[in-house]
Structures are given as C-alpha cells and as structure tokens.
Amino acid sequence: MARFTFKLPDIGEGISEAEIVAWHVAIGDRVEEDSPIADMMTDKATVEMESPVTGVVVELAGEVGDQVSIGAALVVIETDAVESGDEVVAAPPTAAQAETAEQYEAENPGVEEVATETPSPPRGEGQPQAETPATAPTPHPSPLPAGEREQKAHALASPAVRARARDLGIDLASVKTDADRVRHADLDAYLRYGSGEGYHPPHASRAREDQPIKVIGMRRRIAENMAASKRAIPHFTYVDEIDVTALEAMRADLNANRGGRPKLTMLPLMIVAICKTIPDFPMLNARYDDEAGVVTRHGAIHLGMAAQTDAGLTVPVIRDAQDRNVWQLATEITRLAEAARAGKLAPNEMGGGTITVTSLGPLGGIATTPVINRPEVAIIGPNKIVERPVFKGDEIVRAKLMNLSISCDHRVVDGWDAASFVQGLKKYLETPVLLFAD
The missing domain is CATH 2.40.50.100 (RNA polymerase II/Efflux pump adaptor protein, barrel-sandwich hybrid domain)
Known part of the structure; x- marks a missing residue:
C-alpha cells in the first residue's frame, strides 16, 4: 500500500x-x-x-x-x-x-x-x-x-443540485429521476412525495425549524462583491417614467414577423437605446480604479446583464454590444442566460463589463435602487410595465408606462449627467423608430 x-x-x-x-x-x-x-x-x-x-x-x-x-x-x-x-x-x-x-x-x-x-x-x-x-x-x-x-x-447531479440536496439532508441515491442525472425538479418531487429528512408533512404546528446555512460558493462571492461596492462607492439613484406604448406595439409587430429568429423581449431594444445614447455620455461607460485614481472611459460597450440562477445572481457580459442589431442581441441574451443557468459560462463571459442592466421582468416593481457592479460606475434598472390612463392634451388615453432607474457612482457621475442620460434613453424608447435609424 x-x-x-x-x-x-x-x-x-x-x-x-x-x-x-x-x-x-x-x-x-x-x-x-x-x-x-x-x-x-x-x-x-x-x-x-x-x-x-x-x-x-x-x-x-x-x-x-x-x-x-x-x-x-x-x-x-x-x-x-x-x-x-x-x-x-x-x-x-x-x-x-x-x-x-x-x-x-x-x-x-x-x-x-x-x-x-x-x-x-x-x-x-x-x-x-x-x-x-x-x-x-x-x-x-x-x-x-x-x-x-x-x-x-x-448518483449524478450538478454541483448546485448536490449543494441543495446536502442542505436539505437528502441522499441523492434515493431520489428518482427519468433523466441522466438528478435535477432540481427531481428534488422538488422528492420533497413533495418522499419521506426524507428534508420533507416535513403538515402537522399541528406550522413553525419551521431554524436552518443555519453557511455562506459559501457563489453566495459568498455575491456577498463580498456587494459589500465592497456599497462600502467603496457613494451611490445615488435617479428614476424617471417612460411611455413605452409605441415601443411595445412595435415589439409586437416585430415578433409577429420574426420568422425563425428569437422572440424579442424589452431587453434587446433597451440595449440598442443604451448603445445609441452612450456616445453623448462617455463617462457612464467607464470603470473606476479607485486605488490608482484613474477612470477609463471605454469606447466599446461591454454590457453586463444580471441573470438569476439557482446558485445566485451572476452577470454575463455581452461583448461589443454596440456592433449587434436587435436580433443578434436577442440571440446572445438567450445563449448567455442559458449558459448562466447551467453554470457553463466561460471566464471571458463573466467579467470586463463597462455598464450593466438589471431587470426583474414582470416582477420589476415600481422602482429599484440597483447596486453598481464595481468597478463600473453605472447600472440601469428597467422596472415593470403598467397600463394607466394619462392625459394627451385634453384627452385621457390608455398608455403603457415604465419607470427606469439608474444608479451611479457619485465620485465619477454627477446627477445632471445621469438625468440627462436617462432623458436621452427616453427619446429613443418613446420614439422607437429612432432605434433603427443610422
């Protein structure tokens, strides 16, 4: 031996x-x-x-x-x-x-x-x-x-599934699956119908047991990065309301005639508007090395898109977003989101962003105050689209409205610049034909 x-x-x-x-x-x-x-x-x-x-x-x-x-x-x-x-x-x-x-x-x-x-x-x-x-x-x-x-x-399973099973006290070998490995859906079914330690059938008391969870892995990285961002960066957030009625109508028309191309969400249209607005506000497409005291204003727009995964929030990066049309952006967004959820992002797809967009989609709420993805200096947060009556001259009409939030590093970006940048975005989003004009 x-x-x-x-x-x-x-x-x-x-x-x-x-x-x-x-x-x-x-x-x-x-x-x-x-x-x-x-x-x-x-x-x-x-x-x-x-x-x-x-x-x-x-x-x-x-x-x-x-x-x-x-x-x-x-x-x-x-x-x-x-x-x-x-x-x-x-x-x-x-x-x-x-x-x-x-x-x-x-x-x-x-x-x-x-x-x-x-x-x-x-x-x-x-x-x-x-x-x-x-x-x-x-x-x-x-x-x-x-x-x-x-x-x-x-018992084959991804690291995220293994970690969840361990936290729930489930032996993966006892979990049935019809796939080649145990998935989160299989754990859900086991919790619902099985009898392992993680399964608590209804009883007289509705109180659940305390569950201490060690902060490790992706959650630790998120905690460290967010704490460093709030500790080092003086944030301020500006919010404005945008009428996206025409944009939503155009998006519906594009999707109805998309052929075999991916279905458009609001995000690729938002990115096109950002890319058209940033040249007038280059200080927002920047990274701040506070130790060296140097702000680098980037020519290319490497746009981070916050994506929720089972392991936590991750930010894949769309490289050279300014060179992609709306359909190419939709394809890249889908590819990166799927890779993020599967834990298969390449290292060069996870860093080097120059500005970030974070959206909760239908859960977007009234307004958000997103945390800047350090060392970037700005992060944009579109919120939920709601339908409300608005005045158009002397008439009351139905309109689709969306609040748009932006958080900026006040050491680099002034409030006037942030508000002016959002007004530039508003022009493109409220007159969407401009998105396709050179």
Whole structure:
C-alpha cells in the first residue's frame, strides 16, 4: 500500500486559492480513477476535480467553505499502486482536471507531485509487522456505510443540485429521476412525495425549524462583491417614467414577423437605446480604479446583464454590444442566460463589463435602487410595465408606462449627467423608430 497526495492544481490564471464548495467523498470511501472528489470554486468558475488514482480516501483538506491554496494537498488516497522505489507513479491529469477557469477546454497542469509511502518501522525476528500510523485526518463528516457510498457514487447531479440536496439532508441515491442525472425538479418531487429528512408533512404546528446555512460558493462571492461596492462607492439613484406604448406595439409587430429568429423581449431594444445614447455620455461607460485614481472611459460597450440562477445572481457580459442589431442581441441574451443557468459560462463571459442592466421582468416593481457592479460606475434598472390612463392634451388615453432607474457612482457621475442620460434613453424608447435609424 502507498499514499498518493493529490495537490490542488492551478485552475485559473492568477488564482492563488480556491474554495471547497462540495465534497463527493468522505474519509474511508473508496474512489475509482476519474471519479469526482470535490467541486472547487474560484472567482471565475466552479471546477469539478477528479481522482487520478484508485484507492481509499484517508485525508481531506477541510470542510465545505474552506479555502485551499494552489499546490496544497487536497486529498490523500491510499492506493494499491505498485511501488517504484519509495514513490508511487502519478496518473496523468483527467479530463475534468484539464477544465480550467480560464478556458474550459484547455489542458491544466494536473497533479504537481506524488507523496511517498510511509516507511514501516523496523521489527525484530519473529515479531509481527507493526501497523503504520496514519496521519491524523482533518475534521470532516463521518464516512457513510459501504452500501450508501456505493449508491452515492452512482448518483449524478450538478454541483448546485448536490449543494441543495446536502442542505436539505437528502441522499441523492434515493431520489428518482427519468433523466441522466438528478435535477432540481427531481428534488422538488422528492420533497413533495418522499419521506426524507428534508420533507416535513403538515402537522399541528406550522413553525419551521431554524436552518443555519453557511455562506459559501457563489453566495459568498455575491456577498463580498456587494459589500465592497456599497462600502467603496457613494451611490445615488435617479428614476424617471417612460411611455413605452409605441415601443411595445412595435415589439409586437416585430415578433409577429420574426420568422425563425428569437422572440424579442424589452431587453434587446433597451440595449440598442443604451448603445445609441452612450456616445453623448462617455463617462457612464467607464470603470473606476479607485486605488490608482484613474477612470477609463471605454469606447466599446461591454454590457453586463444580471441573470438569476439557482446558485445566485451572476452577470454575463455581452461583448461589443454596440456592433449587434436587435436580433443578434436577442440571440446572445438567450445563449448567455442559458449558459448562466447551467453554470457553463466561460471566464471571458463573466467579467470586463463597462455598464450593466438589471431587470426583474414582470416582477420589476415600481422602482429599484440597483447596486453598481464595481468597478463600473453605472447600472440601469428597467422596472415593470403598467397600463394607466394619462392625459394627451385634453384627452385621457390608455398608455403603457415604465419607470427606469439608474444608479451611479457619485465620485465619477454627477446627477445632471445621469438625468440627462436617462432623458436621452427616453427619446429613443418613446420614439422607437429612432432605434433603427443610422
């Protein structure tokens, strides 16, 4: 028997550490080569690490939520490998380990080195061989019974589904699915009809148990980014009302004659209006490096679009939005939203934005005060469209109205500039034929 130390490889350029967001093994589990052992999250992506060898897990680096430095031991596995001197020959990196945060299909450095077998103490003639003491393991959840471990190994699910099942106390192996892996819908069905720990049938008391939830993974990143934004940026928000009656009528006509093109929502039309207005207000399409004291006004518009996912809010970026027409924007919005929900955004699709739009769609409410996506200096929030009577001269007519919010960094953008920018947007949205005029 020999011990193999799997050290956390470099899973993203410039990354010094990664967070443990899920363990797929426990001490005492037997793992097969290429089977998943942990999900590790960086600022850019979540990467599933796979075991390069077959053996029994004897040490884990820590608990879910802990940070592990690049090059530090992640898992120690006792293998049946044939020894070569005092070393165990390392297996080459697996496909999942080659999937990095910088480029999901690029090859990563893999395992850095191999630990040697712990030598046995000398023994006298006729004495039994003494057992080699194992290094004290890092605290971790108790190992599962062998039968449960075998079932768990066959329960396929995404990291988000695994995390939710863990929080609910559900054994994924007991959840039925008609797909190739357990989905959120399968967990919902299990909660409704099953009898696991996460299922609470109706009873006399309607009070639910307290549920402490550790802030880890994507939720931790969101918390840190939002706190840093509010701490560093003096926000102000301006709200104005826009009559989108003509815009909505035009959108209906475009959708009725779209052919095989994607259905238009309000968002691509809003983005076209933003791209046409920004050249007159370049300070809003900017990023502020407050440590260097430098504001960079960007020529290209790399527009972030806030998207809600099961793991939390993420902001994929539409590159060079100013060069795309309304149909191309609709296609890109759909593609990025689906990739975000599936957790398959590439690193270059998650950063480098110059201005952001955040919309709650039908839930948009009367007005919002969105938080700026630092180091950007502005974020735009269209709100819910409502139908109300309005005066047109001496007549009262039916109109579709929408409040538009914008939050700005007051260190860079003055209130007059923000209000003027929204008035520019209003011109395009209330006279939508201008959206298609050069």
